[in-house]
Amino acid sequence: MEIEPMAVSLRPFRISDADDFLSFAGDDRVTRFLRWKTLASREEALATIRDVCIPHPWRRAVCVGDRCIGFVSMWPGSGDDRCRADIGYGVAREWWGKGVATRAVRMALSQVFGDFPDVLRIQAFVGVDSKASQRVLEKAGFTRDGLLRKYAYLKGNLQDLYLYSFLSTDVVPAD
């Protein structure tokens, strides 16, 4: 069952998000496909929000009501790579299967090109086994550029990754 569109919002992280942040960033099922180390304590959650989430070039808390249940990050490039940015995202396990991540990615796409005028291309690297994440990107209107063989390590394992892209000139499909 899809969540109501109005119920999901993006906003900057706050120190007061620490418990909610720990709840999903401390869950191996959420961090499985991320390069994040699974958080183990409220202290780690506070430090991560303070030292990483808040100073980040572009990281937003994905909220239902005012409660943080996930994140979306954009990493813009610099110099000759300034026209592209990498997207990453994660949602608490209990909110999977409700269209939250797709909603959050669509909202991020509607904001990021204004926030980074040099960025013309958003790209995402997705594990070949990460089927749910591939669906999120496809529903948000990304194109699969190709399969990059043995592209990177994830938690010590060499990965084949799909590369997806969305351009500032692309159109987000209708709901």
Next chain:
Amino acid sequence: MEEQKQQTAHTSGGSGVISLRPLQLSDVDDFMVWATDPDVVRFCTWEPYTSRDDALAYIAGTILPHPYCRAICLDGRPVGSLSVTRNEAAGDACRGELGYVLGSGYWGRGIATEAVKMAVAEVFGGARPELERVQAVVDVENEASQRVLEKAGFRREGVMRKYFMLKGRTRDAVMFSRLSTDDDS
């Protein structure tokens, strides 16, 4: 007999032995031949060199300490260069990016293809033991370079739209890769 010996070494396009060796400061005048040529640097992110001192600084500061950079030599004389990058982040250490340039007077003779094949054999053969993947990002309009990589046994993985800026313009690029486990095609 002498000609037959030449034929069995690394030869392409009918004449000359191709080899790779580290580029030195003493190669600066040969470097300037290709690095000042607008045709050669057309698809490079850098402008042609205009100063021998700039070239010396580049060789000293970037080439000498490079994890893998080689002069492409024809009969022992540098006519181009190639390199494979190293990524700092541990998670990205499995891959390196290949780049190469060749003097325009030597184009069309299979020299770049041979040099790329030799470099791949060197990096996977021990020069870069951490590498599982060598990739190359090629401008969609650089058809000659795409042919070099195809002939050298790289696989075309896809086209990346508006991937990077080349001299102020956004460019679409093709991703190619060769793995340490790929068979010779």
